[in-house]
Amino acid sequence: MSAEVTLENVWIRFGDFVAARAVDINIRQGEFFSFLGPSGCGKTTLLRAVSGFLSPSEGRVLIGGKDMAGIGPNKRPTALIFQNLALFPLMTVWENITFALEVRGVSAARRRKRADELLELIALPGQGEKMVDELSGGQRQRVAIARALAAEPGVLLLDEPLSALDLKLRQHMRTELRDIQQRVGITFIYITHDQGEALTMSDNVAVMREGVIEQVADGNTIYDRPATAFVASFVGENNLLRGTVSAVSRAAVTVDTGLGAIRARAADSGGKGSLAVGDDAYVFIRPESLKFDEEKKMDNNISAQIHQQEFEGSFWQVFFSIKGSERKLKLSMVNDGSAMSHQPGQRVTLGFAPELAVATPAGPLAAE
Amino acid sequence: MALVRHLQNFFRRNGAALSVFLLGAVGFWILFMIVLPQLFMVDFSFRVNLPPPKWGTPEHHYTLEHYRYMVYGSAGSESSFNVIDLQVFFKTIVAAIFVTIFDVALCYPIAYYLAQVAHGGWARLMVLSLIVPFWVNEILRAFAFRIIFGASGVLNKGLMALGIIDEPYDFIRENFALYAGLGYAFILLMIFPIYNAIESLDKNQIEAARDLGSPWWRIHWRVVIPFAKPGITSGCTMVFMLTAGALAAPQILGGPSSLWFTQIIYQAFNQAGNWSRGSAYAIILLASCIALVLLLMRAFKVRLGEIAR
Ligand SMILES: Nc1ncnc2c1ncn2[C@@H]1O[C@H](COP(=O)(O)OP(=O)(O)OP(=O)(O)O)[C@@H](O)[C@H]1O
Numbered sequence: 212m213s214a215e216v217t218l219e220n221v222w223i224r225f226g227d228f229v230a231a232r233a234v235d236i237n238i239r240q241g242e243f244f245s246f247l248g249p250s251g252c253g254k255t256t257l258l259r260a261v262s263g264f265l266s267p268s269e270g271r272v273l274i275g276g277k278d279m280a281g282i283g284p285n286k287r288p289t290a291l292i293f294q295n296l297a298l299f300p301l302m303t304v305w306e307n308i309t310f311a312l313e314v315r316g317v318s319a320a321r322r323r324k325r326a327d328e329l330l331e332l333i334a335l336p337g338q339g340e341k342m343v344d345e346l347s348g349g350q351r352q353r354v355a356i357a358r359a360l361a362a363e364p365g366v367l368l369l370d371e372p373l374s375a376l377d378l379k380l381r382q383h384m385r386t387e388l389r390d391i392q393q394r395v396g397i398t399f400i401y402i403t404h405d406q407g408e409a410l411t412m413s414d415n416v417a418v419m420r421e422g423v424i425e426q427v428a429d430g431n432t433i434y435d436r437p438a439t440a441f442v443a444s445f446v447g448e449n450n451l452l453r454g455t456v457s458a459v460s461r462a463a464v465t466v467d468t469g470l471g472a473i474r475a476r477a478a479d480s481g482g483k484g485s486l487a488v489g490d491d492a493y494v495f496i497r498p499e500s501l502k503f504d505e506e507k508k509m510d511n512n513i514s515a516q517i518h519q520q521e522f523e524g525s526f527w528q529v530f531f532s533i534k535g536s537e538r539k540l541k542l543s544m545v546n547d548g549s550a551m552s553h554q555p556g557q558r559v560t561l562g563f564a565p566e567l568a569v570a571t572p573a574g575p576l577a578a579e
Numbered sequence: 580m581a582l583v584r585h586l587q588n589f590f591r592r593n594g595a596a597l598s599v600f601l602l603g604a605v606g607f608w609i610l611f612m613i614v615l616p617q618l619f620m621v622d623f624s625f626r627v628n629l630p631p632p633k634w635g636t637p638e639h640h641y642t643l644e645h646y647r648y649m650v651y652g653s654a655g656s657e658s659s660f661n662v663i664d665l666q667v668f669f670k671t672i673v674a675a676i677f678v679t680i681f682d683v684a685l686c687y688p689i690a691y692y693l694a695q696v697a698h699g700g701w702a703r704l705m706v707l708s709l710i711v712p713f714w715v716n717e718i719l720r721a722f723a724f725r726i727i728f729g730a731s732g733v734l735n736k737g738l739m740a741l742g743i744i745d746e747p748y749d750f751i752r753e754n755f756a757l758y759a760g761l762g763y764a765f766i767l768l769m770i771f772p773i774y775n776a777i778e779s780l781d782k783n784q785i786e787a788a789r790d791l792g793s794p795w796w797r798i799h800w801r802v803v804i805p806f807a808k809p810g811i812t813s814g815c816t817m818v819f820m821l822t823a824g825a826l827a828a829p830q831i832l833g834g835p836s837s838l839w840f841t842q843i844i845y846q847a848f849n850q851a852g853n854w855s856r857g858s859a860y861a862i863i864l865l866a867s868c869i870a871l872v873l874l875l876m877r878a879f880k881v882r883l884g885e886i887a888r
């Protein structure tokens with residue numbers, strides 16, 4: 212039933228343009244796996260290679276351990292949910308849902324029964340006779356999921372299926388999708404450019420940039436231990452300091468920035484391209500890792516001037532100007548009821564622990 | 580009242596001058612080119628046949644004799660039915676149906692290919708090569724078919740060179756040339772409505788069906804054809820009507836023994852000078868074709884509004 216998916220050194224080229232570059236990924240069976248990346252980075256293209264609508268220029272796609280070369284989309288154990296759903300407008304909801312069974316020659320009576328079960332699963336009982344255009348956006352979404360599930364695929368492929376929905380429905384559907392995945396227990400490969408979606412739902416996330424997989428890890432690791440400058444800047448908010456590596460020890464690297472020497476954990480880039488003395492480096496510090504530290508108790512200290520502070524209910528956002536940088540540093544702090552004692556314009560010292568800062572080799576950043 | 584409101588809207592949107600022109604032009608077209616001549620024909624078909632000077636005199640009275648003639652023939656004849664005319668009539672209708680079916684079978688794949696598979700310069704080239712032959716006059720095209728299918732034509736020469744036949748086959752006597760000519764004559768009117776319909780079909784639907792395991796024929800049967808149905812119907816209606824009403828192709832390509840119903844109508848008007856019978860026959864053809872089309876539309880559950888989409 213549920214199947215594992217392996218991409219082995221997959222390259223996809225359109226003429227001179229490279230849409231996927233040496234992609235090596237192993238997705239375990241029953242896993243909820245997400246591809247996360249900005250628009251145009253090649254997510255849909257990779258998914259089409261898995262579903263069989265295009266074949267890689269180089270490399271192999273294996274599903275359930277079997278090489279899929281030469282096997283068309285209608286013969287693969289995958290079902291794809293399209294970015295625009297692509298429900299059949301001239302069929303009723305139940306005919307849509309059971310199309311895969313109709314193809315296999317299942318009798319109408321048994322298809323009706325299966326449709327009813329699936330309608331139950333997607334919480335649309337008794338709506339089988341409706342036409343697709345009589346449903347709301349969220350309901351259509353669920354019908355698309357049911358239609359794909361009816362094919363009993365080993366792998367369900369979802370191409371930004373929630374992007375067309377409004378925020379509230381999107382959040383609701385996230386939990387629902389995760390729920391359905393756990394109930395049916397098959398492998399889900401989910402594509403999104405929304406990091407919230409990827410981090411909340413997935414067992415593992417692959418972060419992509421321009422056809423390259425930058426990092427594959429679970430959501431926590433992606434957030435706390437980004438492997439590259441791109442991942443650090445794309446996922447979540449991060450303060451960036453630029454500098455040059457001046458010392459490397461086993462636990463940390465020291466980076467000379469315009470604000471003094473800063474000690475940070477070296478990013479785990481999987482052995483390749485680790486930092487050496489003299490390299491250009493970026494140091495990333497999450498806003499929530501940055502603290503006020505007038506007594507300079509922490510290992511790293513920066514002096515800054517408060518630019519502006521914003522109250523957001525459950526927490527405060529404070530922005531600082533620092534010497535020699537256009538960018539503002541950002542600190543966020545839980546609102547614990549104590550009043551904010553700082554004023555804009557005030558000079559302060561900030562501190563952060565080396566374990567909570569990540570140093571990566573200088574490299575491309577995500578667009579703001 | 581709704582009509583008045585629509586008219587007011589129409590005037591507001593297009594301005595007085597343009598509105599008057601549009602309404603005038605369309606009105607003139609419909610009234611003088613279509614309604615009045617047809618009314619004259621209907622009137623004629625119910626009157627006795629007289630030379631023009633006697634038109635309008637009391638002698639020019641109403642009668643059903645021309646319609647009766649179509650079914651029963653002249654009173655003096657031996658057979659109790661007008662076998663010749665009826666036979667030609669039914670043969671024409673049946674042949675037109677077959678030509679239409681043949682055209683759908685031929686044009687659907689072409690239209691699908693143009694709409695969903697081909698792109699860019701290649702597609703434009705194909706469309707152009709479909710259209711360009713129709714710049715040639717209809718009569719010339721019919722004669723070209725005669726040349727292709729003639730006893731010493733390309734086809735016979737080719738078949739003989741290949742050793743498939745020993746002596747020329749008479750494609751014209753056997754009406755091959757006629758059906759080929761008729762089938763080709765209105766091909767564009769079949770391709771373009773179907774093309775239009777299929778063009779607006781989302782490619783993802785075809786891919787979704789394939790992804791769900793569907794073989795290609797079922798994708799067409801369940802997804803593409805239902806979607807293209809209005810276009811197919813509209814193409815079929817036009818091709819059927821025009822084929823049943825064609826005159827040039829049967830005149831030029833028809834075998835010596837075969838008649839198309841339009842030729843009988845033509846003879847009534849031009850050779851027999853019997854405008855009344857000609858009118859009656861023309862109206863019988865028109866009414867039968869319309870009835871048949873409406874019947875088929877009902878059978879295939881297509882509404883008139885959809886065709887005009
Ligand atoms: N058939 C094709 N021919 C040429 N280039 C293509 C083709 N399909 C995709 N591309 C290119 O490949 C790149 C990746 O496209 P893809 O659709 O995979 O992006 P994506 O990550 O899914 O983006 P989005 O989030 O906007 O859907 C794009 O730059 C696109 O222009």
Ligand SMILES: [Mg+2]
Pocket residue numbers: 254255256294370
């Ligand atoms: Mg995409």
